[in-house]
Amino acid sequence: MEKIIGRFVLAVALWFSSSAFAGELEYTYTYGTPSAAPTVDYTMPSGSDVANANNYTSYGGMSPRAAAERAAGEARGRKIGECKAKNDLALKDTKLLQLKEYENNTSTCNNYNILAATSGGVGYITAVPTFGFTAAVASSAAVTFIAAAQICQSNADGAYAEKDIITEYTFKNFDQQVCDKI
Amino acid sequence: MHNRTVKQLSGAQILARIICLGVVVLSIYKLIDSRDKVVSAAQHSVIGSNVHEATSDHLENVSLEQPSSISEEQPAETKITDYDVQSLKTWNEQSGYISQQDQSVYEGYSESVLESMVKAGDSRAAAALGYLHAKVGDFSKAKFYYWQAAALGETTSLGKLALLVEPASFTEMKIEERRGQIKEVMALLKLAELRGDLRISRVVGNGVKLKYEKNFGPLTFDEAETQQINTRASVLYSDLQQTRDGYGLGEFNNETPAIIKRDYSSQK
Numbered sequence: 001m002e003k004i005i006g007r008f009v010l011a012v013a014l015w016f017s018s019s020a021f022a023g024e025l026e027y028t029y030t031y032g033t034p035s036a037a038p039t040v041d042y043t044m045p046s047g048s049d050v051a052n053a054n055n056y057t058s059y060g061g062m063s064p065r066a067a068a069e070r071a072a073g074e075a076r077g078r079k080i081g082e083c084k085a086k087n088d089l090a091l092k093d094t095k096l097l098q099l100k101e102y103e104n105n106t107s108t109c110n111n112y113n114i115l116a117a118t119s120g121g122v123g124y125i126t127a128v129p130t131f132g133f134t135a136a137v138a139s140s141a142a143v144t145f146i147a148a149a150q151i152c153q154s155n156a157d158g159a160y161a162e163k164d165i166i167t168e169y170t171f172k173n174f175d176q177q178v179c180d181k182i
Numbered sequence: 183m184h185n186r187t188v189k190q191l192s193g194a195q196i197l198a199r200i201i202c203l204g205v206v207v208l209s210i211y212k213l214i215d216s217r218d219k220v221v222s223a224a225q226h227s228v229i230g231s232n233v234h235e236a237t238s239d240h241l242e243n244v245s246l247e248q249p250s251s252i253s254e255e256q257p258a259e260t261k262i263t264d265y266d267v268q269s270l271k272t273w274n275e276q277s278g279y280i281s282q283q284d285q286s287v288y289e290g291y292s293e294s295v296l297e298s299m300v301k302a303g304d305s306r307a308a309a310a311l312g313y314l315h316a317k318v319g320d321f322s323k324a325k326f327y328y329w330q331a332a333a334l335g336e337t338t339s340l341g342k343l344a345l346l347v348e349p350a351s352f353t354e355m356k357i358e359e360r361r362g363q364i365k366e367v368m369a370l371l372k373l374a375e376l377r378g379d380l381r382i383s384r385v386v387g388n389g390v391k392l393k394y395e396k397n398f399g400p401l402t403f404d405e406a407e408t409q410q411i412n413t414r415a416s417v418l419y420s421d422l423q424q425t426r427d428g429y430g431l432g433e434f435n436n437e438t439p440a441i442i443k444r445d446y447s448s449q450k
Binding site: 088089091093095100103104107113114153161164165168171172175176 | 267274317342385
């Protein structure tokens with residue numbers, strides 16, 4: 001008999017607790033819809049904002065502290081999103097600049113081909129541009145203009161690939177070390 | 183009988199036989215040596231043509247070492263004619279490989295002036311406008327102007343369009359979405375190849391592939407996907423030709439200069 005009463009009490013307790021939980025879930029969903037959002041200020045709340053929020057008796061039906069925390073979370077999410085978007089924009093800008101630089105370097109290399117043609121294949125050069133490529137062939141020996149054009153273009157291609165990869169990793173690192181840690 | 187003959191060999195005959203043996207040994211040595219040189223030359227040729235792979239390996243252990251025997255590693259001389267050089271020069275200018283000074287001139291013009299220049303069919307003005315809009319994050323306008331530049335002849339703008347489509351490694355997106363974008367990048371680079379610019383296609387393509395593989399694993403396309411990329415490239419080509427027609431220009435000249443073919447056709 002005691003067991004039956006005990007089970008009944010447990011069942012009633014479970015019934016009430018589950019109802020309360022369900023209500024909270026339902027409320028959260030309502031708050032999460034866009035129609036409820038305009039009351040939220042999308043900036044990172046300061047200490048005074050949180051204090052003010054605590055003075056309100058109601059914040060869309062949510063407890064003032066929970067509402068403030070929610071607002072803070074959303075503001076943080078927004079700031080992270082803005083940070084990532086700005087980072088992506090800067091990355092694209094850098095990539096385009098690098099491609100422009102590559103075109104410019106290629107134009108420079110082409111001058112060696114022109115020199116080769118105008119010198120009748122007898123011209124030599126001792127310094128070929130490396131364009132900052134770490135694995136560049138920077139010949140100190142005299143090479144013909146035709147060889148110089150080839151070395152120059154290989155260096156330009158390599159420099160572009162190297163800078164492109166470094167850029168990608170730099171921006172990825174910023175994304176993880178700065179944006180994600182806001 | 184046979185043994186007796188050997189014993190009867192004179193000193194001169196023995197010497198002759200030693201010399202003979204020496205010549206044979208020397209020949210074998212020369213043969214092995216020349217084979218090593220051929221292998222070495224072939225390896226150098228591979229390094230030269232796949233400079234991006236070398237870069238990738240190099241970046242694995244970042245060091246600032248320079249090659250030790252530079253003079254021996256210079257590319258083989260290839261005979262190029264004045265015609266080859268002149269056609270490369272013209273092609274470079276038409277394709278968008280221009281000097282910083284020439285680019286700066288266009289960056290000095292106002293937006294409205296550049297727009298009127300584009301209407302008159304100036305490809306460099308279109309590329310300058312593309313960059314102007316990309317810089318402030320207006321990618322739809324940037325793409326529009328890079329596309330105009332490509333229609334007016336600048337194949338380098340196709341490389342820029344590919345870079346604008348390329349997903350960044352940190353961008354949160356589903357794998358199918360990322361793969362879809364990579365395929366679009368490849369279609370744009372295939373379009374550059376169809377237009378005769380093997381250089382931008384290979385250089386940008388290798389970079390995109392390398393970054394993708396560093397972040398997400400091997401990038402391979404099966405037969406169906408390759409077909410899909412090629413079909414998309416053909417559609418893009420027709421669209422680009424239509425845009426070109428709008429400027430009253432004729433069919434594209436898709437010739438690849440001999441020097442570009444020599445330097446890039448061995449790369450995939």
